[in-house]
Amino acid sequence: MSPINSTTAVSNWSPVLIPGPEWRSFEQFRIAGSSALEGVTVGSVATLHVKSKVFRILGDSDFQRVVGLAAEVHRLKQGITLVVKAARVVAKHPDRDSMELLYHSAWLLSESSILPEREGHDIFHMTPEEAEEHREEGFNIPASEIPRPTL
């Protein structure tokens, strides 16, 4: 088994979301105003009841994590389907070849049992020569003084 690459990490995040604020009607939500949404903290899901429908509200960072994990599960499904098919072949024809097929397909899946993840992008690198050439005397502006565009 090849060692896991140093960039490979498994996030501590798991799809456990706790209940956040709850509004029993749209009117109640409207009266509470935008400040009500401040109660929708990271890891929590708010609930809004509108007539016969129920809506869940969560912060974008949680939403992106859920979508990301769903995409990963979708990708893994193909591997699991392969193992299930191999197991069916073994059940029907319990010979050495089909046992080997099951073993190999399960082994392939176990190789990817740790979902390969990367914690953000690595930092911007510059060679010493580039640094030497582009260092600007007296240019030490703090981030707080750099203008940012308004969007």
Added chain:
Amino acid sequence: MSENVPPIRTLGELEKSLSSLSHSDSAISVIRQFAAEMKDSRERLDVLNASGALVRSPILSEETKALGFTEPSDDFTFLQGDVISPESAYFLGERVINSPKYVVLSSSCDLVPDRRQYAALLRIKEIREEEPESRTKLSYLLKFKRTESMYLPALPSDGPDVLCNAIKFDGICQIRNADMALSNRIASLSLVGWRIFASFSRMVIARANPRESQMRSALEQDLFSPH
């Protein structure tokens, strides 16, 4: 095709006509010249970080519809150059987590729903105050001297220690279009920002050392000449 272009009848003539177009780096030269003509990094920051200079709020289909762009082909959800932050994109087989930022590399016309299954993204790296040579990196990027990195200002949603961003043209990420549709659109590029972005994209993919052209010509010099 323009009427001024003489008819091209042979592959040899076609190659000659394309030689000044297909691998030209003149767009990047123009961008670098523009940056070089400013006095120093502070002036470049004032120009490039102004509101609406390189980036703007995400362009909405409703906005362009209100301006008369109402044909079916004008409809869009994402545009090339949009800054997005999904957690469902992959780099070298690894899913990138922790709110990474990307720029959409795929052409806008390929981002129309149901047209393509996957989109290509480029990574955006943040330059933070505390990292080594951070001001030199900022100064370097402001001059557009790195062929594979394009300067992008720090965005309002970035952390307070972020000096600027760099779009990396080295390494392409992939995302399913269906997943991208759910990602957070942070910003769009302005018109000039989009032009600069396209100039870098083109240069990274179709850049050529002049000697490569000479080598190839030397190898094929007899190929298209009449016997």
